[in-house]
Amino acid sequence: MTADDELDDEALLRYSRQIVLREVGGTGQLRLRDAAVAVVGAGGLGSPAALYLAAAGVGRLTIVDDDRVSLDNLQRQVLHDTASVGEPKADSAARTLAALNPTIRVDTVERRLGPGNATGILAGHDVVIDGSDNFSTKFAVNDACVAQGICAVIGGVVRFDGQVVVVPPGAPCYRCLFGDVPPDGLVPGCRAAGVLGAVAGMVGTLQASETLRHLLGAGDAQVGRVLVLDALRPRLRSVPFARDPRCSACAAAPVRGVR
């Protein structure tokens, strides 16, 4: 038995390459162990995000997905393999993550997250990663996180273009940036427009890295900034955006300081 404030020998070895980082150390590793992160969508973004969080030792992961694995998912959704076609994605994801790191806890929620259930599903998490494929879910994640003081890390990818919006408590939010759910068909999705799996992997990995940075308090906090990836040139930019004084999510949020 080890005390709650100690890492056992296996953990010290498993995480040794990140524990040597000044930004992590034993204290940071314990912080990751005690953290809870929800991943909404076990797809092209959620797959790499969840894999890296599990590998890094985030102690509790919740995978939220109501879909089943299909053959055309496998080009980018690396949590799943050919044998898992037809299986619920949440189950397939949990099995893969448990094989990677059996020392963490993985919970599954096989429901479609939307405005009606987001608050209940996401309560109790420190960070929520959105890797969903629709705006209704992204706005629901944003609004529930802003209301509850949870950091939201919302990603999007299509063709060779990606973006990540990090919304720590008290910061300008996804709704400040994009307003409201766009009408169906206005913004092309990956089904029609296409996406390279590796580019989705870059965006999901960026979401994992931003989540770990937030949990560790490492580097510059992303307040009112959107990371924009152009994978064809290639180029990554950090673009500032302001709070929208008419934003309904921010108006309803309790007043909090930005870390």
Ligand SMILES: [Zn+2]
């Ligand atoms: Zn807002």
